[in-house]
Amino acid sequence: MTNAGEAFEEACRRLKLAGIAEARLEARVMIGNALGVDGTVVLGRPAADISAGEKDRLKAIVERRVRREPLALILGNREFWSLSFRVTEDTLIPRPDSETIIEAALAWASERNDVADILDLGTGSGCLLLSLLYELKNARGLGVDISAAALKVAAENARALGLDDRARFAKGNWGDGLRESFDMIVINPPYIPEGDIAGLAPEVSLFEPRLALSGGADGLDCYRAVIPWLPRLLKSSGRVFIEAGKGQFPAVADLLEKHGLRPVDFIKDLSGIERCVTASGE
Ligand SMILES: C[S@@+](CC[C@H](N)C(=O)[O-])C[C@H]1O[C@@H](n2cnc3c(N)ncnc32)[C@H](O)[C@@H]1O
Incomplete structure (x- = not known):
């Protein structure tokens, strides 16, 4: 015994x-x-x-x-924004840094009462979209991902949180094929330079999906791919909240400006890194 x-x-x-x-x-x-x-x-x-x-x-x-399998994958869930999210080998494990996006988006939404439609591009486990829908009771949202396996997990999370009546999920390549426009767009794209991945902790490099990590040679490929869709997807009164990797915020802001959006703010995470770039359509 x-x-x-x-x-x-x-x-x-x-x-x-x-x-x-x-x-x-x-x-x-x-x-x-x-x-x-x-x-x-x-x-x-x-x-x-x-x-x-x-x-x-x-x-x-x-x-x-x-x-070195991450504890979140072994247990099958991770807390984000005080909510429990199922995670699998097909989803990024939600990071506390990404709560900066939620804080910034909610602060903006609190100044207005008309946030009705939210788009989450690269939704993964659905943690960004579902945390926002949990807080913004009158909003509905769409989560897009290129990974069908991740979308299945996101849909399960929506059901488990009782948000499936306001959350939809669709497979797609960033904004391709989307016809609607949105008040709020949140994006946490893969942004790690390809060559850096092997040097990360084994929990990340061996167990998290490459599709959720790799931002190409300089880490910026997904920003280059997703930002051109935003002017059409964002309502003129709307706002975009994009997560940036360490030191990437000036390049992200340049890309936003190049595509006709106006960078408004760079919000730091708890480690003092500019983590969330916000931009307006006006
Ligand atoms: C860094 S993860 C973010 C996941 C989740 N939003 C979060 O914050 O934890 C990036 C997500 O983008 C998705 N993705 C990668 N390329 C994509 C593309 N071309 N179109 C749509 N989603 C894509 C990945 O499958 C992954 O789920």
């Missing part, structure tokens, strides 16, 4: 050896998941025995994490 405390310490030891920085924090989440209760509750009673099945479940989770 093993007790919860021993199983936890063994998980911590293996995670530390594998170079996982937050080993104790992750081990607590893992033991909670393996036992089907909150990890803090399990560790509140470290002398309690755990069953052979629970021990095996924990071991299987630890094995996957030791191979």
Whole structure:
């Protein structure tokens, strides 16, 4: 027999050896998941025995994490904007940095009462569109992605959050084939320079979809591809919110201007990086 405390310490030891920085924090989440209760509750009673099945479940989770699979993929979900999103190997794992887009978009929406139609280009798990629809109760939205597998996950997330009556999803290449125009457009395109991907943490380079990461040789290919669609898709009174990689905001602003949009603001994330470029159609 093993007790919860021993199983936890063994998980911590293996995670530390594998170079996982937050080993104790992750081990607590893992033991909670393996036992089907909150990890803090399990560790509140470290002398309690755990069953052979629970021990095996924990071991299987630890094995996957030791191979550097992201915890979000092992557990199948990640929190974003305090909501739970299902994630798979076909979706980018939502990043806290991207909450900068939500904050900026909601701040803009709060100054007006007429945000009715939202477009999310490259929707992935649907985290941007669904967080906005969760907050803006009178809005409806469309999420577009070139990955049919990602769209399936986004649609499941919409159902799980009770937002499927206001969210639609469509397969497409950025704005190609879209006929409508929108009050708000949010975009988090792939923006990592192709040559940098192999040097990223194995959690990213080995497990996240290349289609969601690679922005071509200089990281800007997807901005060049998506921005030309925006003047037609954005209502004249509308606003675009685009995520930019570190140091990319001047190039993104130039592209927006070149295509007739007016860059309005560069909003920093919590690390002080200009993460969200906003632009208006007027
Ligand atoms: C960086 S991920 C962002 C996902 C999600 N919006 C988020 O913020 O977590 C970029 C997304 O763009 C999608 N994508 C890549 N090329 C595309 C294209 N040509 N047209 C539409 N979507 C595309 C990818 O499949 C991926 O889901």
